[in-house]
Amino acid sequence: MTHKIAILGASGYTGAELxxxxxxxxxxxxxxxxxxxxxxxxxxxxxxxxxxxxxxxLCRIDEIDFSGIDLCFCALPHKTSQEVIRDLPRDLKIVDLSADFRLRDPADYEKWYGNPHAAVELQKEAVYGLTEFYRDQIRAARLVAGTGCNAATGQYALRPLISTGVIDLDDIILDLKCAVSGAGRSLKENLLHAELSEGYNPYAIGGTHRHLGEFDQEFSALAGRPVRVQFTPHLIPANRGILATVYVKGDARTIHDTLAAAYADEPFILTLPFGEAPSTHHVRGSNFCHVGVTADRIEGRAIVFAALDNLTKGSSGQALQNANLMLGEEETGGLMMPPLFP
Known part of the structure; x- marks a missing residue:
């Protein structure tokens, strides 16, 4: 059976990746x-x-006949997405790549994104799209909310550790290096080649990054109590990729064994041998995420790494992985291409 697909916002990076x-x-x-x-x-x-x-x-959204479409990907800006999805047919399967349905509490959405949620009733049915941890819900869902690319990277490094309690939940430092395509295709002065190349800089510092809303929501639910990570993203002069470096308290070998066990049967999450760290070069253009663990020189501390391609596993690849589940296809369909190197 061939599924008919629509992509809204196909002129952006995530649309093209889809x-x-x-x-x-x-x-x-x-x-x-x-x-x-x-x-x-x-x-x-x-x-x-x-x-x-x-x-x-390419056409306008109001020119599309959705009656014969099986699934729609929405690769639209935040706020726009919820307004568009609100008016789509209620029997249409949708994977949304924006932030509009990621946060379950509409008050949290307003806190982090600065405007009231315009589709609260739809928010109630949306399933969080971190595939490896929400498979059963995604299979049965009509509306799936793709995660933030930074949020996905940090969660792949930390979710199994939080749920098993092998790290100190009150001492987690998350440092991310993020490629420029994560900022979208719109023209922005700070993203000009002359202003971005040959250096990198932190942004959304001091706990202001919007993906903290996802970390707070997901990590606290796992732990059964509030968990707040210290998080700073950095913009790097690269087109694709995210590298998370996470500093935690706990036994490094136990942490590595926990991650290896959690991801042993996952087709896209690979745990590296103990002591090895991943590189964005090794996941570029693919739907793979590489996770690594090494001991710190300070006893009782460890460093956890995660690397993925922000446009693929962090966004469009994750969206297709979810769509496969929603349509009864093999989860890996269209996604097993190896990374590009060099």
């Missing part, structure tokens, strides 16, 4: 692509690297 991945899927066909500012243009004009594919032209 097209690239779905092109490899044996049972999916893209029948509609929206791009409000680029409506009427061919994808070849917007993304020449996709010129080998036979794709529909």
């Amino acid at each position: 097209v690239r991945l779905i092109a490899l899927h044996p049972n999916m066909e893209i029948v509609a692509l929206s791009g409000e500012r680029k409506a009427g243009m061919r994808m070849t004009e917007v993304f020449p690297h996709l010129r080998h594919l036979d794709l529909p032209a």
